[in-house]
Amino acid sequence: MAAAPLVLLDLDGTLTDSGPGIFACAADAFRTLGLPVPTAAELRTFVGPPIADSFRAHGVPADRVRDAVTAYRAAFVAGGMYDNAVFDGIPEALRRLRADGCRLVVATSKPQVYAEPICARFGLDVLVDGVFGAPPDDVPSTKADVIAAALAAIGDWSRGTTVMVGDREHDAAGAAAHGLRCVGVSWGYAGHGELERAGAVEVVDSPSALVATVRRLVGLTD
Incomplete structure (x- = not known):
């Protein structure tokens, strides 16, 4: 059969x-690391790829990607995942x-x-x-x-x-x-x-x- x-x-x-929550959490991660927040158009590209890949693609130094992901997930589990x-x-x-x-x-x-x-x-x-x-x-x-x-x-x-x-x-x-x-x-x-x-x-x-x-x-x- x-x-x-x-x-x-x-x-x-x-x-x-899920864009609103992802944009907000990504922006929060950049601010937490003291890095420039990407433009709204750049943040749109964060929807889809693995989050670490997106941070690498938008200027986060390799040795700080883990910190960026940690900051992102902190905001995500605090409510960003349901801003959707x-x-x-x-x-x-x-x-x-x-x-x-x-x-x-x-x-x-x-x-x-x-x-x-x-x-x-x-x-x-x-x-x-x-x-x-x-x-x-x-x-x-x-x-x-x-x-x-x-x-x-x-x-x-x-x-x-x-x-x-x-x-x-x-x-x-x-x-x-x-x-x-x-x-x-x-x-x-x-x-x-x-x-x-x-x-x-x-x-x-x-x-x-x-x-x-x-x-x-x-x-x-x-």
């Missing part, structure tokens, strides 16, 4: 608008895909220890079949690594009926590392043309369009 379609879902910028909201239309889209027989799992570069309570707080945990996050901040990890862990845990899946859904280039690159297609969403934090350049097979503009695109790509028909 063929495996049921599998949809891997990014969290930040795809299911939830589910995008309109996402719950309905997830319900539709599950009703159509898709298995849905979150695959996020956010550490698992934070991803699970965030999904629970916003009611996403009951709409998906699992939540897979990254290891702790001090363990190097990529989106490809997270996807690998999710696929290994699921076991029964097929490339032809599996897609990754995300809002940043890291999602497309992680999917490509496993020979999977990535559907990009335009409501997240990608720069102009970022998803297309990274290899997303399509970019959709609404949760309803996401449902239609995923159904077509995994071979579901009415």
